[in-house]
Amino acid sequence: MRAMGERIRVLIDGREFEIKKGTPLGEILKLAGVDGAIGGKVGNRILDLQTPLFEGGELKPIFKGDPESLEIMRHSLAHIMAQALKELYGTERVHLGVGPTTEEGFYYDVEVEGHTITEEDLPKIEEKMREIIRRDYPILRKELSREEAIRLFEDLKERYKIDIINRIPPDEVISVYQQGDFVDLCKGPHLPSTGEAGAFKLMSVSGAYWLGRSDQPQLTRIYGIAFWNEKDLEERLKFYEEAKKRDHRRLGRELEFFLIDEEVGPGLVIWLPRGAVYRRVLEDYWKEEHLRRGYHLVYTPHVGRSRLWERSGHLEYYRENMFPEMEMEGEGYFVKPMNCPFHIAIYKSKVRSYKELPLKLAELGTVYRYEMSGVLHGLLRVRGFTQDDAHIICTPDQVDDVIRETLDLALSMLKDFGFEDFRIYLSTKPEYATGTDEQWERAQNALRKAIEELGHDYEVDEGGGAFYGPKIDVKIKDALGRFWQCSTIQFDFNLPERFDMTYVGPDNRKHRPYMIHRAILGSIERFTGILLEHYGGLLPLWLSPTQVRVLPIADRHVEYAKRVFSELERAGFRVELDDREERLGAKIRDAELMKIPYVVVLGDKEVETGTVSVRGKREGNLGSMSLEEFIDMLRRKVESRE
């Protein structure tokens, strides 16, 4: 029971007001003389004007255009879309799931009896939404008892809403919002009326399991984006257009990089010859960089005994992400979701002395993790991927140097791929944690010092570390301004205990080492997806599967073309000769489609003068030059990883 007579103190724009507890936010703002707000922020909560306030504190009014205002508006657009669906397909045929906001818009998961919503339906739905906005219904909040709420949604045949009501804790208020004759179970916040909604566009339709569980019915997720004005919306749509052009799934197919085949299995990547050429270059580069820094490369199996995963704790804490168990001769086996236990087995294969530390074991280790097939996405979210993994085992004294060197390696490798803009996050000790205070402090200091010494800004996620140790995450910014999580440097105070890892110190006694997991690219598959989108498929020269294509104009130039081809190949470049009987225009177009960095066109003039005419995919026509000059240019670009 709420005591309605009590009073609370609210601070607005530095002025304090004493008001009755339970007063709606809109009334409070009116009292304070604040005009035109569409909601307010109290602590971290965004509330609409109709929501009663029960706690005092600072109240920040939210106006149209404030960043927080978008969430209110997008939330109302989800309801407007739901109402549009009901009007289009009939109230009783449309069953609503959940309809939250997203970073750029909103979605609603719905079930429409007897009709499968496709992207072709979207314009019609948008039209109906605009009509509802024009009608400018007031959006009214109402609180109901649990029984009233259940009766209401039973009448509306909203089975998923009843499922939600049954999950609401007993002490929580149940509210609904109504606009016209449409009513929806909702916590809010919402606009005062539908007419206040901004510019929006419905973007896509996809499948989504109810509650995200594959044993539940599949609903249709209709996704839209929304901004306060048409200009912001247009800009965002242009971004999407660009992103679509760069979609790595499309590029992967067109450039023949990879294949995901239904018959082989979802989320399982097959690297086609061209993609494999690129991958080999990347892997060789990665191995060389690691060998130069004193890492040891190892190979470990893709399967391990259950008792190994039991000891590592994966069966207790990570099993839902693992592929199912296989049983042979009464023993369980799992395909590996991580490489750690294998690297630990290597560490433990002999007695280790402090003189051997830091020991850095690195592997391009292919791991398999269970993901629902619905969330898989090209190379960016898969079921099998190759981690560029390493484990560093060191003494406590070595921690600072090890971390600095590791972060330095990560950033310098990411730069080699053309990324310059990083966001670095430091996650520290959570409430429940393993390891001693001394370990946490030493580790966190090492992480902090490394970032600072390398001159980078960073954000701290206080208490955001895993229970087994603090970490650094590095995100890279791509050409479209998106940030992607790549590198992680993660302490682990747990596994050295579980596996009883030790080293013999100068005192001839056994000590517990520090262990650090780290990946730089994250996974080869995901990083390749990012690279393809970042470069729109036109990879830097050193990574391109084909670096040069040689195009003789006519038959009589083929002999010279073969010579040029051989010279380039001898110089160590990846070259193709296109001696098909096709028009030059067609040959050039084909090379462009395959995003080949350079084509060399050879006709009468080139044969006569012994030159090559070079056209760069990035630079355009570079004119005639001697083959030597061209080779020098290529060499320079490969060496500088331009």
Next chain:
Amino acid sequence: MRAMGERIRVLIDGREFEIKKGTPLGEILKLAGVDGAIGGKVGNRILDLQTPLFEGGELKPIFKGDPESLEIMRHSLAHIMAQALKELYGTERVHLGVGPTTEEGFYYDVEVEGHTITEEDLPKIEEKMREIIRRDYPILRKELSREEAIRLFEDLKERYKIDIINRIPPDEVISVYQQGDFVDLCKGPHLPSTGEAGAFKLMSVSGAYWLGRSDQPQLTRIYGIAFWNEKDLEERLKFYEEAKKRDHRRLGRELEFFLIDEEVGPGLVIWLPRGAVYRRVLEDYWKEEHLRRGYHLVYTPHVGRSRLWERSGHLEYYRENMFPEMEMEGEGYFVKPMNCPFHIAIYKSKVRSYKELPLKLAELGTVYRYEMSGVLHGLLRVRGFTQDDAHIICTPDQVDDVIRETLDLALSMLKDFGFEDFRIYLSTKPEYATGTDEQWERAQNALRKAIEELGHDYEVDEGGGAFYGPKIDVKIKDALGRFWQCSTIQFDFNLPERFDMTYVGPDNRKHRPYMIHRAILGSIERFTGILLEHYGGLLPLWLSPTQVRVLPIADRHVEYAKRVFSELERAGFRVELDDREERLGAKIRDAELMKIPYVVVLGDKEVETGTVSVRGKREGNLGSMSLEEFIDMLRRKVESRE
């Protein structure tokens, strides 16, 4: 019922004898005036003197010293060993399983109640066997009815023998052999008496499941070897001694090449840093050789959907060799036992024209196959291994060239690893086969022609091919004279049908291509085991994880040693610097133990004259030379793969 009155005609040494059907072999030989034989051969069967003959034909007497005579003698030694066990541990406590001969000796699988036989028991057992031989018991054959046999072995508490009797087909004769008071169920053949047995030695004790099935009791297998005289035995023991020294499991541990860890799982190989260095060199060489010959490298996942393995036929024909199924979202998945279906998916990822053929897809693909843990053996028999796999898809016209080129690649690569002596086998069409006669003929001709054109001998295994196509197998001879199966070139008329693989011909119509599976090394793991044993761990320079170790004699030589180390590293060699404060002798010994091909010793003289003093593990002391000369020598050896 046997008609004892009938007569048969037997040919001995070109003379024909008519004898009563059912006459024991010994009597027949006596009749023919043949003296001193211990058995005879009729067709493919080796019979002893007591076995009655029911069919005519040529009878070849077997004398002591004939190759076939060993089998008779070894068989009797198995009985002598069984008798020795009964005398040592008590008749009723020893239960006999099976006791066959092997290529070099014999074994018996036994269960001894209340005692676990170990290798420490072997001298005692040998002693008792020699005693039984000295007693010179006649070995007597007797035929029993099924009921008599069961009663006899029930009395003897020989439960496994009863199991065997129950498996004998009803129309087969049941015989036992007796020597002294020891009697055993046995088909023979045997010596006339125990005193005729030759020189033998018991070698090992291991576990063996009854009937080879892991759900049956485990017996103890006692294994021995036997020859007619001490000299042959000594020679063989020397070979074993040498093989033991070269045992790749021991070398793999000592040289830190690999690890098989109980906790990780039997048959699952972890490559330690040193082994991984070698493996990377091998893999890079392999990739370069393949790229040079127009192969495309690809990467494929380690897991595939059940429907893929169903389509390929693996689930129908190969399931017992596969790891168990994993189920996710109602779909089955298997860890791959082969790479073929993935390479086929790549082939089928676009419409293929005859202009693209032959298409050669290659992968160092790690596959997993179920093997009983009892048969696993170091790197030679494992559960996970990396095939150096390729699939060649071509038109019928290309078959000859493709096969010649493939066999040539196989032999030239094997030669690069130092193998010169090959045995080549051609396996042809079996009775039940898929594919047309034309396909078989064309394929077999291509295989035959390729071997002949490359100037090699070969053996034909008529009808020994797989049902889906003929093949070539190549075995290599190692330093101990053993032959190891490595390369296989295998036609497949089955998978192109199952996966409906096609290419568009010059006639613009679809045609069925030929497909060839091939591996050259077989598997990287197994080939490494062979290499380690062949070279006794001292790998050729180009494959050695560490090529040179630099040893300063005293502290004052360390600076110069570092310079030498850097120069060698810059020249591209894998070098280590041993600057521990140890005596030179100890440093040299450690380098020898790690089988490092060259050590460079640096003392006052070397510092003064700016030279290096070189000691080769193979060549011994090579004296002083300039660093340049040394580098030249190394370079020559690496390039020639000496």
